[in-house]
Amino acid sequence: MSRFNIAIVGAGPAGYFAAQALQNLANDERTFSIDMIERLPTPWGLVRSGVAPDHPKIKTVSKVFEKIASSENFRLFANVEVGADVTVAQLQEKYDAVIIATGSSLGKKLGIPGEDLRGSLSAAVFVPWYNAHPDFVGVDTPLDAETAVVIGAGNVAMDVARMLALEPSELDPTDTADHAIDALKKSNIRKVYISARRGPEHAAFTSPELRELPKLEHTNVIMKKADIDAAIVRAGEALEKDVKSNLDAMLLIAENPKGEHERTMEFLFQHTPKEILGTDRVEGVVYSTPNGDVTIKCGLVISAIGYQAQGIEGVPYENGKVVNSDGRVHDNLYVVGWAKRGPSGVIGTNKSDAAAVMELLVSDLGSPKNAGDISELLTHQIVVTQEHWQKINEAEIAAGEPKGKPRVKSVERTELLNHAGL
Numbered sequence: 066m067s068r069f070n071i072a073i074v075g076a077g078p079a080g081y082f083a084a085q086a087l088q089n090l091a092n093d094e095r096t097f098s099i100d101m102i103e104r105l106p107t108p109w110g111l112v113r114s115g116v117a118p119d120h121p122k123i124k125t126v127s128k129v130f131e132k133i134a135s136s137e138n139f140r141l142f143a144n145v146e147v148g149a150d151v152t153v154a155q156l157q158e159k160y161d162a163v164i165i166a167t168g169s170s171l172g173k174k175l176g177i178p179g180e181d182l183r184g185s186l187s188a189a190v191f192v193p194w195y196n197a198h199p200d201f202v203g204v205d206t207p208l209d210a211e212t213a214v215v216i217g218a219g220n221v222a223m224d225v226a227r228m229l230a231l232e233p234s235e236l237d238p239t240d241t242a243d244h245a246i247d248a249l250k251k252s253n254i255r256k257v258y259i260s261a262r263r264g265p266e267h268a269a270f271t272s273p274e275l276r277e278l279p280k281l282e283h284t285n286v287i288m289k290k291a292d293i294d295a296a297i298v299r300a301g302e303a304l305e306k307d308v309k310s311n312l313d314a315m316l317l318i319a320e321n322p323k324g325e326h327e328r329t330m331e332f333l334f335q336h337t338p339k340e341i342l343g344t345d346r347v348e349g350v351v352y353s354t355p356n357g358d359v360t361i362k363c364g365l366v367i368s369a370i371g372y373q374a375q376g377i378e379g380v381p382y383e384n385g386k387v388v389n390s391d392g393r394v395h396d397n398l399y400v401v402g403w404a405k406r407g408p409s410g411v412i413g414t415n416k417s418d419a420a421a422v423m424e425l426l427v428s429d430l431g432s433p434k435n436a437g438d439i440s441e442l443l444t445h446q447i448v449v450t451q452e453h454w455q456k457i458n459e460a461e462i463a464a465g466e467p468k469g470k471p472r473v474k475s476v477e478r479t480e481l482l483n484h485a486g487l
């Protein structure tokens with residue numbers, strides 16, 4: 066029996082699915098000891114810091130992650146930063162294979178004037194702010210103007226627009242960060258535009274998310290019927306199933322009678338952002354449209370136009386992704402998830418993606434190195450192990466119980482470490 070030591074860098078969906086694929090590839094001849102290394106004191110990646118808190122069902126995948134982590138051949142090393150506390154090269158020396166699963170955490174830039182004004186933020190900053198990510202507690206999110214604009218026609222833009230346009234008391238029974246619920250309750254925002262640079266037939270929203278919108282209890286959702294009708298004509302008869310499903314869902318929204326709620330979310334199509342106006346802070350967005358330039362006055366702009374991977378020393382990057390061939394990087398280094406293929410697909414997409422890379426990895430393995438593991442490299446770090454994480458998890462769930470929430474997330478690292486008894 067050969068026992069291979071594998072390091073997975075990043076405790077998000079792609080990392081857990083890579084671990085699961087390895088567990089499934091173990092047999093009478095080979096077994097895998099998996100060490101998962103995570104920069105934050107908490108695992109679960111986007112499931113904790115990305116998924117919208119009003120979508121709790123999506124987060125139930127964390128049960129799968131915990132089952133994977135319950136294997137005796139799995140260890141968590143959280144609160145350890147690869148690239149700072151240990152290097153990729155050190156891990157490559159110790160382990161039979163190293164898998165990068167660090168996702169794409171940086172927001173793509175619009176590259177237009179005014180983008181750096183106060184009140185112009187990327188979803189890559191705003192989303193972790195409302196999701197209690199320790200690095201984003203202090204983000205400046207001015208919510209004092211009446212109008213906000215969200216740029217992008219994908220599901221992240223939709224999540225952000227919904228979070229801004231919901232009646233904030235709807236977030237009380239969720240695990241939204243307390244600081245975000247407080248700020249959203251004080252917010253003056255009543256109108257949220259979500260702008261797409263192309264027509265409805267090209268939008269990257271998915272239809273389940275669109276079909277949810279008319280069910281919002283306290284928010285008017287507006288799409289112009291003329292926009293959808295024109296898109297249906299442009300798309301023609303032979304349109305793809307997903308596009309048809311999206312257009313059907315959009316037609317339902319467009320035909321849904323406008324409510325009399327105080328809060329409104331309105332979709333703008335064929336609006337290409339040209340400039341963000343303002344001197345000290347955001348005052349509006351200028352768009353070019355088929356009918357000429359249009360200015361929308363607003364005090365907050367959130368761009369949700371995609372992500373790119375953050376670099377780690379020792380890993381080659383190009384176009385916001387790790388340079389790879391089907392997940393192979395070089396030597397015994399591999400990559401899975403968004404860091405491999407870019408920021409696309411739902412959480413489940415990472416399962417088949419990671420499984421395919423793990424098959425390649427296993428086919429590359431020779432004999433085990435038996436060269437030790439990360440514990441020999443960490444001398445001063447406070448490591449959050451799986452047992453510590455379970456204590457944090459239990460403390461957060463217990464704090465949520467009296468408030469009718471799934472959990473109250475702790476945002477400060479010190480508080481998280483205290484829960485773990487560290």
Ligand code: NAP
Binds near residue numbers: 175217369409
């Ligand atoms: P996305 O689906 O790729 O959408 C990005 C959007 O940004 C596109 O509409 C794109 O328009 C637009 N865009 C790009 N550059 C632009 C620019 N310079 N100016 C204006 N618009 C620009 O990305 P995402 O929303 O970040 O989502 C990432 C992945 O996570 C997706 O696969 C998504 O489905 C998934 N996700 C799923 C859920 C869920 O299942 N509930 C929730 C969140 C995210 P063009 O098409 O014109 O380039």
